Amino acid sequence: MSEQVASAIVYGVIPPRFGSPPLQAVADRLPYLAGLGIDAVWLSPIAACPPGEFGYGVVDELAVRRDYGDEDDLRALVRRAHAEGIRVLLDLVPNHTSHLHPFFTDGEHVDWYDRDADGQPTHYFNWTHLPNLNYDNPDVRAYMDSVFTHWVSEFDVDGFRVDACWGVQYRRPEYWPAWSRMLRELKPGLLLIAEASARDEYWYESGYDVAYDWTDDLGKWAWEQVFDERAEIAARLDRALAADPRPERVFRFLDNNDTGPRFVTRYGPLLTRAAAALVLTLPGIPCVYTGEEVGAEYEPYGEAGVVDWEADPHGLREWYRALCRLRASRPALRGAAWARVGIAPDRGDCYAYVRGEPGPEAALVLLNFGDDEARMQVTLPDGFEALARASALVDVLGDEEVSGPAAGISVPPGSARVLEERR
Numbered sequence: 482m483s484e485q486v487a488s489a490i491v492y493g494v495i496p497p498r499f500g501s502p503p504l505q506a507v508a509d510r511l512p513y514l515a516g517l518g519i520d521a522v523w524l525s526p527i528a529a530c531p532p533g534e535f536g537y538g539v540v541d542e543l544a545v546r547r548d549y550g551d552e553d554d555l556r557a558l559v560r561r562a563h564a565e566g567i568r569v570l571l572d573l574v575p576n577h578t579s580h581l582h583p584f585f586t587d588g589e590h591v592d593w594y595d596r597d598a599d600g601q602p603t604h605y606f607n608w609t610h611l612p613n614l615n616y617d618n619p620d621v622r623a624y625m626d627s628v629f630t631h632w633v634s635e636f637d638v639d640g641f642r643v644d645a646c647w648g649v650q651y652r653r654p655e656y657w658p659a660w661s662r663m664l665r666e667l668k669p670g671l672l673l674i675a676e677a678s679a680r681d682e683y684w685y686e687s688g689y690d691v692a693y694d695w696t697d698d699l700g701k702w703a704w705e706q707v708f709d710e711r712a713e714i715a716a717r718l719d720r721a722l723a724a725d726p727r728p729e730r731v732f733r734f735l736d737n738n739d740t741g742p743r744f745v746t747r748y749g750p751l752l753t754r755a756a757a758a759l760v761l762t763l764p765g766i767p768c769v770y771t772g773e774e775v776g777a778e779y780e781p782y783g784e785a786g787v788v789d790w791e792a793d794p795h796g797l798r799e800w801y802r803a804l805c806r807l808r809a810s811r812p813a814l815r816g817a818a819w820a821r822v823g824i825a826p827d828r829g830d831c832y833a834y835v836r837g838e839p840g841p842e843a844a845l846v847l848l849n850f851g852d853d854e855a856r857m858q859v860t861l862p863d864g865f866e867a868l869a870r871a872s873a874l875v876d877v878l879g880d881e882e883v884s885g886p887a888a889g890i891s892v893p894p895g896s897a898r899v900l901e902e903r904r
Contacts, residue, residue, distance in 0.1 A: 518805025661688025751895025
């Protein structure tokens with residue numbers, strides 16, 4: 482995985498929650514996102530779809546949806562993003578179309594859709610309005626290739642979050658390797674995110690950079706119940722993280738379009754602070770989702786509304802900004818190396834690990850998910866003796882010096898420390 486991919490901090494964007502007209506509103510907020518430390522934005526689907534749709538029921542894969550803006554608005558957004566050092570990722574839907582798509586209704590593309598033994602179009606879950614495309618048809622494959630290349634060639638986008646790509650894998654697994662080679666020949670350095678489980682190495686072998694932090698069950702977030710009981714957080718995190726075959730290739734998040742009520746709604750601001758530190762200091766590609774850093778509370782598929790960007794009732798914004806900037810400045814936090822650290826006394830609401838290889842750039846991360854201050858005695862892995870023997874360490878997140886590990890390290894409630902040897 483390239484350094485350009487490893488360094489990504491992605492911001493998930495629901496354009497209408499930024500204001501109106503949506504694409505212009507997103508473009509206007511790019512300087513703010515750059516200041517937050519974001520270097521890639523993932524736009525929820527912007528292709529034409531029926532009125533009221535969130536975007537996954539597409540009726541024209543090659544057109545910008547009119548309620549968001551037009552092609553010039555998208556080009557302006559991409560130009561402004563690049564000027565801010567931000568990459569633009571589109572959310573495309575190759576698995577299916579809307580049942581209102583001209584291909585499905587015109588009677589001329591019958592064999593473009595996957596059908597069962599009775600000739601009826603297939604679909605997943607209860608998505609009866611989203612018929613599956615037939616990837617055994619070479620015309621479908623050629624068309625979908627042209628859809629992806631269109632957005633790169635015409636708008637200079639920098640990558641894709643590919644919706645329900647697991648469906649195409651089921652029906653035509655050889656499609657994705659050929660697709661990724663084609664796209665990377667067109668524009669090397671694209672960031673390709675699979676909406677599929679990071680526990681399936683197929684996605685990396687097929688040319689995707691990262692995949693979702695899911696279990697082996699479709700759509701089930703690996704951390705779905707991790708935070709439900711404070712005393713069980715450490716054990717549940719251990720099980721979830723141990724299941725990742727390539728931790729550095731995991732797309733990590735607290736919120737996205739499918740997680741329902743926001744994390745801060747479910748768990749409160751203190752736990753959100755500690756969990757955000759977890760996401761932004763573990764191996765993998767972190768994602769911050771629309772308004773997460775200001776404690777915005779909504780459901781993505783619920784009633785529309787614009788995030789109040791001036792409000793920050795829990796004081797989260799500067800915490801997220803500090804975490805993003807720290808990750809960007811520390812190679813150890815962007816790399817693959819990490820190892821669990823033992824804690825005494827053993828507390829289920831605390832967690833610790835080292836990031837990076839042994840040496841002066843290694844970082845010790847301490848997380849307190851609880852409501853009370855925690856003093857941690859840590860047992861560092863072999864190779865980190867210099868860090869263990871240090872008489873004092875620097876908390877580069879909180880910008881303060883603390884006593885070395887031998888004395889025990891205090892971590893405030895709902896907080897984190899990222900500790901390095903004094904340089």
